[in-house]
Amino acid sequence: MSANSAEGPARVEVVLVKAGRTKIRYPADLLSDDGARITVRAPWAGDGTRDFGFVRFEPGDVFTEHYWRDRWYSVKEVRTAGGTLKGHYCDITRPAVLTGTELVVEDLDLDLWRSADGTDVRRLDEDEFAASGLPETDPRAAAAAVAALDELETRAREDRFDALLS
Template sequence: MSANSADGATVVEVVLVKGGRTKIRYDSALMGDDGTRVTVRAPWAGAGVRDFGFVRFEPGDLFTEHYWRDRWYSVKEVRAADGTLKGWYCDITRPAVLTGTELVVEDLDLDLWRSADGSDVRRLDEDEFAESGLAESDPQAAAAALAALDELEALARGDGFGTLLT
């Protein structure tokens, strides 16, 4: 049984897990599911403003989030409340699992940011990834995560996810 939002879209609860614990969970509107990629849309789910120095996530921001069942990352288009594109925030994750209306994603610490104009592409949290111990506890997952980060960086510096998200 699926819940629907006021506009009739199916509500999917996104559950972000990190280190075996739920980091955050929030409701989103299902925009599409082709069997491989699940796309949802949700307002900024964090508490207040999160200022990274190179971008601010704040109340009113809208995230269109793309998750794959066969890839080790997610790509989130970030727009300000007025619709202005801020850029794309990408999480390196294990492949997403959608069960009913619950989308579970395991965050593997690595992230990538691409600004709207493509002038700023940066790898994030490589120190957290190294400290996580994943390379020792699950070398295959660590290798997949690093390969995913490399793939996303190449896409970000290339067409800016155009071919990936169409």
Template sequence: MSANSADSARMVDVVLVKGGRTKIRYPAELLQDDGTRVVVRAPFAGGTVRDFGFVRFEPGDVFTEYYWRDRWYAVKELRDPAGALKGWYCDITRPAAVSGAELVVEDLDLDLWRSADGRDVRRLDEDEFEESGLTERDPAAAAAAVAALDLLERLAHEGGFDELLV
């Protein structure tokens, strides 16, 4: 994928891998690829409501997703069908890889949520991360994952992700 005007109409498959297996695959519109950061837009791929208690992912919601080839996270801006911002869901991942029309990302279990108003910032799935065994299998990757989560949490508390998403 390269940055040019034809990219705006291109579709890609986002492939989220976890534990060596595809967790979810969904089509997304490629908005931008500058060689480092890839931006896609996709409707919520879950089909049915996912209520996390602090946010609901619902049919009709739209994600604008930001992935990097050189960073250990993805930032996903979530809007309702009317375009109102719900917040940002951040996945801690290995750097994204692009292969043909696929954007492949390995999920490392850690996540972060920041509500639209910035009052609710929460680290998620730290128990899953510990249970994954990554710390023992790949200590360097585990350290990079924790550092990425710490960075995103700091940015979330300091006003958000604008500097990452412009």
């Protein structure tokens, strides 16, 4: 289902929750919702520039974000204001929930980066995940999170990543 109308794309509010608290909330254009995958587009919602060392997110960057109701991750295509692909930032999350115009996603600390050319694939924040206590408090969710990270890394390294987004 396309989410566009004569007035333009529908709007949703993306709500990223971490450890029971809202980490960030921002408006996004709802591009599509096929019942399993929800795709939105939004400008970089962070304050100023965030330099990770291997990529910089900065004002003007555009994120096309793919969320699934039945998968434990989201994939964010990151482009410059001019349209150049920087890469894909993947959050390991519980499956997304869209209620009305609010898209709620619970971040489980693990992340994956894949550069535009696919040569730089890196797992991120495994120390934060271990420190979160999730493996002890919710072993089923922790196992699903690790499996999701493994799946994304395998897809990224075997050039099967783009199939997720088509």
